[in-house]
C-alpha cells in the first residue's frame with residue numbers, strides 16, 4: 001500500500017514509511033488504516049501562567065508525533081509499539097482496565113498514551129461506549145519532538161492518543177473540545193498542567209502564532225514580525241515534569257498565594273484555585289494585583305504550618321483543599337515570588353500581543369522575552385545553568401530576545417533574531433555551545449534550528 005506523506009521539514013522528516021513497516025512487523029502483517037499527526041510547540045511568552053488561568057502565546061513547530069492506527073474487533077485491547085527507541089517497550093492492555101490509579105503510578109511512555117485512550121473513552125456517552133464494546137486498537141508510534149525538553153512532546157503524544165482513539169470509534173469532536181479533553185486526561189499522569197500545549201497542538205494554523213485564552217478556551221491567530229526569525233536551541237539538559245514534584249509545587253504555590261490573598265481580602269478563599277479567579281472576583285487590574293502581592297505575601301518562604309494557620313485549616317484539610325498528592329510533603333512555599341511572576345508575565349503577554357497587532361518593533365518584543373526569562377530564572381526558579389549559558393550566548397550574538405520555553409529546569413530556549421542574521425546566529429550557537437559537548441550522536445540540526453509556525457493536528461486515512 002502506498003503511503004504518501006510529507007510531514008515535517010525536509011531536514012526533519014518523520015519516517016512514516018518505516019512506521020508502516022514497524023506496524024506490520026509488530027502486528028501480524030496487518031496494515032494501518034489511518035494516521036494521526038500532532039505537533040510540538042514553542043511558547044513565545046506567557047510561561048507558567050496557563051494553569052493560573054492566564055493567556056499564552058505559543059506556535060506549533062514542525063516536529064511532531066505520528067501514530068499509525070487500526071481498529072480490531074476480535075480483541076478489546078490497546079496494543080502499543082514505538083519506533084523511537086528500544087527503551088520504549090511494547091505494551092498491551094485491556095481497554096476497560098485503564099484506571100487513573102494505574103496511570104498515576106509511573107510516567108512511562110505507554111502511560112502517557114493510555115491517558116489519551118482513557119480521555120477519549122470518557123468523552124463517549126454510555127450508548128456510544130456500548131456500541132464500541134468489542135473494539136480494540138493497534139497503535140504504532142513515532143516522532144521527532146525532543147523529549148523532556150519543553151517542546152511539549154508529552155502533550156503531542158497524549159493528544160495524538162485521544163485523536164487516534166476517537167477517530168477509530170468514529171466519534172466526531174470539535175478542535176476546542178479535543179484540546180480540552182486532552183489537557184484534562186494528561187493530568188492522570190500526575191502533572192497539574194494548564195491547557196496551552198494541547199490547545200496549540202490542535203488549533204495551530206500554518207504561518208501563525210496564537211494567543212490562547214482559558215475559561216473559556218479561545219484561540220486567536222497572530223502574524224509574527226516579518227523582520228525576525230525564531231530559533232530553538234536545546235540545552236541538552238532534560239527534565240521529565242512528571243518524575244519530580246517541581247512542576248506541581250509551582251502550581252500549588254500559585255494556588256496558595258491566591259487563597260492567602262483572598263483570605264486577607266475577606267473573599268471566599270476555598271474557591272480561589274487559580275490566580276486569575278482571584279483577580280476576577282476581586283475586580284482588580286493586574287497592576288493592583290501586583291500591589292496586593294507586595295502587601296499581603298512575605299518574601300521569605302512559608303512553611304506548611306504557617307499556611308495552615310493563616311487559612312485556619314488543619315494540614316489534612318490543606319492537603320485536600322489545595323495540594324496535590326506529590327506536594328503534601330513540601331516544606332517551603334515561595335508564594336510572593338511565584339505570584340509576582342504570574343501577574344507580571346500576564347502583563348508582558350498582553351503587551352506582546354498588542355505589539356504584534358500593531359506591527360511593533362522586534363526589539364520591543366525581544367525585550368519582553370528577555371524580561372520573561374529573567375523572571376522565570378529569579379522569581380520562578382525554573383532555569384538551569386545550561387539554559388543560562390545559551391541565553392548569555394544568544395544575547396552576545398545579537399538576539400532581540402531569548403527565553404526558556406515550556407516548563408524549564410532544562411530543555412530549550414527560543415530566541416528571536418533579526419531575519420538576515422539567522423543563519424549566522426545558528427552557526428555561532430553550533431560552534432560555541434555544541435562543539436565541546438557530548439551530543440550522543442544527535443544531528444546538529446536537531447539541536448539548534450530555525451522554526452516557523454506550523455499546522456495543527458491532522459488525520460489521514462489510508463486509501
Ligand code: ADP
Nearest residue numbers: 108109143147148149150151152153154240241
Ligand atoms: P516535554 O517538555 O517534552 O513535554 P514531559 O516531561 O512533559 O516533557 O514529557 C516527556 C515524556 O513524554 C517522556 O519521558 C516520554 O515518557 C513521553 N514521550 C515524549 N515523546 C515520546 C515519544 N516519541 N514516544 C514515546 N513517549 C514519548
Ligand code: NG1
Nearest residue numbers: 047048150151152193194196406407
Ligand atoms: P512542558 O514543559 O512542555 O511539559 C508545561 C505544561 C504547560 C505549561 C508549561 C509552562 C503540561 C502538559 N504542560 O509544559 O501547560 O504550564 O509547562 O508554561 O502540563
Ligand code: MG
Nearest residue numbers: 152153154155
Ligand atoms: Mg510536557
